[in-house]
Amino acid sequence: MWLNSMTEIKLVYFAWVRERIGLAEERVDVPSSILTVAELAGWLQERGEEYAYAFENPGIVRAAIDRKHVKPDALIAGAQEIAFFPPMTGG
């Protein structure tokens, strides 16, 4: 049924988000009812305690879609790769 359709998306994680989840990357089937980055983070949070730990403070985790910074309300439709990571500390 269309409403239950899934989209496979590659997710990549960095720094303590990667350590807490225990994976550098994975491919997940995301329900088509998930529209935004914030909704995706909330959905991931329900996948297990390691995800709940990584996203325990959703305001702090940043995201990129196809290697561009995005805000939490960004739409994920058409995304090939979505990254989650802490605020950057390079330089």
Place this chain on the structure above:
Amino acid sequence: MEPRIIFRVQAEPFDIASEIDALAGLGDDIGAVASFTGYCRSEGGRLLALELEHYPGMAEDEIGRVVKEAVTRWPLRGLTIIHRFGMMRPGDGIVLVVTASSHRAAAFEAAAFLMDYLKTRAPFWKKEHRADGSSGEWVEAKELDDQAVLRWQSQS
């Protein structure tokens, strides 16, 4: 004239003097070369090393976007950015920004702008490795870095 732009993300150390010489030698209209180098600190002997993680591909893309912005704002003749990843010991250079222009204002300002933006937009993360062998913490982002970026936005 199009500025000469080089940016690299690499594990290897960089040679500051040769990068400065390369920009200074671009032509006899170069009147100013400014450089900034960010180093790994020991934090009073507490740190053995800093490990830099990055997002391959996006790191280069993001530096490229910041570079494009800098060359539209200032009359630069040359610009070099090298950002390293991997394990850094205290005293090791982590990031190098070199800018060349006819006059000093453009060189100074562009270098400061590039560093402020790299700090808050380039996908790199630092993890501490402590001298006492305890498991290191991820370095937390500073609010001051976000404020540093704001000073460039009121001018655009």
